[in-house]
Amino acid sequence: MTPDAPVRVLVLEDEDSIRRLTVDLLTDEGFEVRAAPDGRQGLAILDEWRPDVIVLDLMMPVMDGRAFHAALRSAASGSRVPIVVLSGARQASVIGEELGAVATIVKPFDLDEFVAAVSDAARAGAA
Amino acid sequence: MSQRARVLLILAVAMTPLLVLAIALLWREAGAGEARIARERLGLARAAALATEAFVEGNLSVLESLASDLSPSDGADIEALPERLAGVVAANPEWQGFTVVGADGWNLASSATPANTVNTGDRPYFQDALATGESVVSAAIIGRLSGLPSIVFATPLDLPGGERGALTAHVPVAELAEGLRINLATQDARIVLVDQDGQTFVHPDEERVRLLTPAIGRPDVDAVLRGDAGTIVHDRDGVETLTAYAPVGNAGWGVLVLEPASTAFAPVQRALLQGLGLLALGALGVGLIGWYFSGRLSRSYDRLNATTREADEARADAEVARHKYMDLVDGVDAIVWEADARTFEFHYVSQRAERILGYPTRRWLSEPTFWADHIHADDREQAVNYCRACTLAGQDHSFEYRAIAADGGVVWLEDVVRVVRDPDGQPSLLRGVMIDVTERRRADDERARLLRAEQAARERAEEAVRGRDEFLSIASHELRNPVAGIKGTSELMKRFAERGTLTPEALIRYADTITRTSERLARLVEDLLDVTRLQGGRLTLRLDAVDIAALVRDTVAEQSAESGAPPIEVTGADEPCIAEADPDRIRQIVQNLAENAVKYSPGGQGVRVVVDRVAGQVTVSVHDQGIGLSEQGLGDIFQPFGRASNAAEANIPGMGLGLYICRRLAEAHGGSIDASSPGEGQGSTFVLSLPVTAAPPERVVTGSAAR
16 A cells, blocks of 8 residues: 555445445545445455455345455455444444454444544554 | 859759750650559459450350250250259359249249249349340349349240240359459559449448449449440549549449559659659759859859950940041041052042042942043053052052043042051052042142243243344344434535535435435334334224225325336225224235335336135235245244345345234234245235124124214
């Protein structure tokens, strides 16, 4: 990763409104952003596009956050990508730690906090 | 009364009949002895009579032969008679005097007196002899010369010259009397002869004989003169006398053998006295022995009495105890029993058996297999085998089984059994108590049922709690998502606006997002409330008679108009189908099913609704040709927040509450919702079934029309 190249963020979120606003927000903050409504579609993106940070919702249809994480870790390509968990689940932070997430953002969330978490994750990934 | 006196009394009482019998026997024997003696005396009398008869017969025949010697067949004249008579007299010295009596009664010739000096023409013997032409014997007369009794034999005699006279002879009876007396066996007896006129001419009393005392009027004399023979005991001249009498047939006389009864019966009386004496001695002996032994007997008796009394008291005590025991046994609210260890045949069963099982106790005792026969068929083999095994092992045991009561009811019995061994150590008897434990069993069963119910309830509650936790977890997530979306979108709008980077297009887009998300949030809240109401049983249905067909028709038409999707074909809704239902909820179900059908069908094409009535149910079938359902999906879609995977993959929005709510609503109406599909991509069919009103259709229609 070069300093002038934008940080790539993959957002996996099934809630339309959140997916849209996070994409708009992160894009505005200078990230290169792609998004998908479930884990399976996220894995499909990983085949052709390599993110620096993954924003991961836990409860999603088809393939949820946990299943996606397991698939990610088993695949050599994205195994070390830092993850920011974005969830409304009650035990979100616990699950986040389990998954080795850099940060866990609980819905509803503060926009700056969210951006900061993603930036931290990007730096952590770069280090 | 002392024991000794009692014993003696008993002896006396016991001996009295024996004594009476012995005396009676003696008495009878004495009577027989007297009769025998009387018969002996009668024999003497008969013998004397025969001797007398021979005497008479002999004398008559001699006289007749003399008479024939004297008969004048040879023509001798009458003057020669005395000479010839003298020759006869000389030849017969024992004869006192012969007389030839002429037809006129004068004596033609006599051995003792001169001829023609005595006339015997008036004498009965003379007259009889002439009259009958037969020899006769006279009554006794006193001889003129001797002064002693004699008798006259007379026989007819043809006299010379054709005259008819008689030959008579006087014979003294002394010789006869002497001969008869010698023949008497006993010296005490007297022999008496009575002539045909009743004169006593033979008698020990000389004076009496000389006087020829008439004896007519005495019973024995009268009887013998009638020709009877016999014996009689009677008072004779102041003396109790035994008289035997017998007639002398050819003379008309009677022989009497007289003896004082005391002398005649002396041997009998001696024997009787001896007998009585012996008897008295015997009785005395028995009495003495009784007296001696009665003492010992009395002591033995006392001891026996004491023992008997003790035994009686013991028996009475035992009886009282037994009664108490029986009362106790029968009072026990259980069946107390005793049975054969081998056959299980009851020997005894307490009264309470009749109350507990209702069979009379005699059936328990009379039917050899009563026990096994009245065990519940499901318990019989086990119970009998267990009891038999324990009995063989000699182990007391207790077990429970069901018995069939007389009324057919089932009674649980706890049978506590004790094995009783015989002296050889072999199990011989079983004693036991059967306790009616039906109530306890029922209570146990009830407790077990309650426990199971409680466990099930707890599990359901836990399940419900888990479900609710899960539901809350999902619900909170589902609620946070739109809330977070709305909040974030609003903040983003504000941020861009502050920076002046918010374009009008973006503003509209964000506003739309907020509106849509809010609407979804509102609906989610509604659904969550419904779920909460349904799960908490707080859903209230406002039931009414609803024409389901009309309701389906209207709802589907309304929805088509609002959504702008292609119109949905409804069939079978022309006839009214009345059901008791909450019209708003039924509308909600139909709407949900129709919306789903359109939502999961590409372009909303090919959806159709069929209303039908099948077996008391009205069915609303919603057919689509959409994405269909897998086996898994068919199960998932009715769970809270459950969605078919293909629906999510197709990115068709939905929270997975609608079908769950619909099914619960249908169930609240007593109906159901089922889904079917040939498989993914092959369309689905959802069928709502509702019961039509249970009442007869015409009434419902009328009732419905009346509303």
